[in-house]
Amino acid sequence: MKKVLGIVASPRKLGNSEMMIKEIGKHIPVPCELKLLRLSDFDIKPCRACYTCLFKEENCVIKDDLHKITEAVAEADGLIVAAPTYFLGANALLKLLLDRGLSFYSYLDRFWGKPSVGIGIAGIEGKEGYTLLNIRSFLKLTMTDIKMTGMIYGALPGEIFFNEENKQIAAAMGKALFGDRLETKAPSCPLCGGDTFQFTGDNRVKCMLCSNPGTVETKDGRPVFSIRRAGHELFLSKKEALQHRDWLRQMKGRFSEEKSRLKEIGSAYLKGWEFIKP
Numbered sequence: 001m002k003k004v005l006g007i008v009a010s011p012r013k014l015g016n017s018e019m020m021i022k023e024i025g026k027h028i029p030v031p032c033e034l035k036l037l038r039l040s041d042f043d044i045k046p047c048r049a050c051y052t053c054l055f056k057e058e059n060c061v062i063k064d065d066l067h068k069i070t071e072a073v074a075e076a077d078g079l080i081v082a083a084p085t086y087f088l089g090a091n092a093l094l095k096l097l098l099d100r101g102l103s104f105y106s107y108l109d110r111f112w113g114k115p116s117v118g119i120g121i122a123g124i125e126g127k128e129g130y131t132l133l134n135i136r137s138f139l140k141l142t143m144t145d146i147k148m149t150g151m152i153y154g155a156l157p158g159e160i161f162f163n164e165e166n167k168q169i170a171a172a173m174g175k176a177l178f179g180d181r182l183e184t185k186a187p188s189c190p191l192c193g194g195d196t197f198q199f200t201g202d203n204r205v206k207c208m209l210c211s212n213p214g215t216v217e218t219k220d221g222r223p224v225f226s227i228r229r230a231g232h233e234l235f236l237s238k239k240e241a242l243q244h245r246d247w248l249r250q251m252k253g254r255f256s257e258e259k260s261r262l263k264e265i266g267s268a269y270l271k272g273w274e275f276i277k278p
C-alpha cells in the first residue's frame with residue numbers, strides 16, 4: 001500500500017486545491033492511502049537564517065510545527081501539491097514552508113526522489129503569473145521526482161469542475177504519480193524540465209528552475225534551449241545536492257575566518273537608524 005501525501009497550500013476549506021487533490025487521488029491506479037495536510041492548520045514560522053539546522057540532524061531550532069510536516073513528507077511514498085494563485089504567484093504558505101528548506105538537507109536520504117505531481121489554480125485564465133514556477137520550485141527543492149505539473153482555472157470553490165477537462169487532468173496526474181513522467185510538448189530546459197527562462201542578453205538565457213545558463217535557438221520555428229550545468233547544482237542529482245549541503249556547511253568556517261572584517265563593515269550600519277515597531 002503506497003502512502004500519498006496531499007499538501008493543500010490553500011487555507012480555503014473544500015476549495016479548488018483540496019478538491020483537485022482528492023480528485024487526483026481517485027485516479028492513482030495502485031493501492032494507496034491518501035492523507036491530506038492543510039498548511040494553514042500548522043504553525044509555520046519564518047526561517048531565521050541561523051543555519052543551525054544544517055548541522056543538527058533533522059532539527060530546526062524554531063519551536064513550531066515544521067517537524068510534523070517534514071515527517072509527513074518523509075513518511076510518504078508520493079506527493080501531491082496544490083496551491084492557489086494569490087497575486088500572480090502561489091500563495092505565501094507554500095513559500096513560508098519552502099523558506100525552511102535548509103532543514104530539508106538533513107532529510108535528504110528520506111526525501112530524495114519521491115514521485116510528485118503539482119497543480120496550481122488561478123481564478124482568471126492568463127493571470128496565474130509565476131505560480132507554476134513556485135510549485136515546481138517547491139517540488140524540486142523538496143527533492144522529489146516531478147512527474148507532472150499544470151495550471152487550471154476557476155475562481156469559486158468547485159468552479160474548476162465546471163470544466164470536464166480538469167477532471168481529465170486530475171486523472172492524468174493520478175496515473176502519472178507512480179507511473180511514467182509525462183513529457184511536456186512545450187519547449188523546456190533539457191536538464192530539469194523547467195519551462196520558465198530569463199533572457200540575459202543576445203540569445204543567452206537562464207532556466208529559472210535549475211538556475212543553469214544556456215542559449216536559445218530557433219529550429220523549425222520552435223525555440224530550442226541548450227542549457228549547461230554551472231556550479232552549485234541543487235537538485236539535479238543526489239550527489240550534487242550533498243555537495244551543495246557540504247558547501248553550505250563550510251560557510252561556518254568562512255564566517256569564523258571573516259568575522260572581524262564583517263564586524264567592521266556592520267559597525268558602519270549599526271547606529272543612527274530607527275525601526276518602526278508593532
Ligand SMILES: Cc1cc2nc3c(=O)[nH]c(=O)nc-3n(C[C@H](O)[C@H](O)[C@H](O)COP(=O)(O)O)c2cc1C
Binds near residue numbers: 012016083124158
Ligand atoms: C488574495 C487572493 C489573491 C488572488 N490573486 C489571484 C491572481 O493574481 N490571479 C488569479 O487568476 N486569481 C487570483 N485569485 C483567485 C484564486 O486563485 C482562485 O479563487 C482559486 O480558485 C483559489 O483556490 P482555492 O479554492 O484552492 O483556495 C486570488 C484569490 C485571493 C483570495
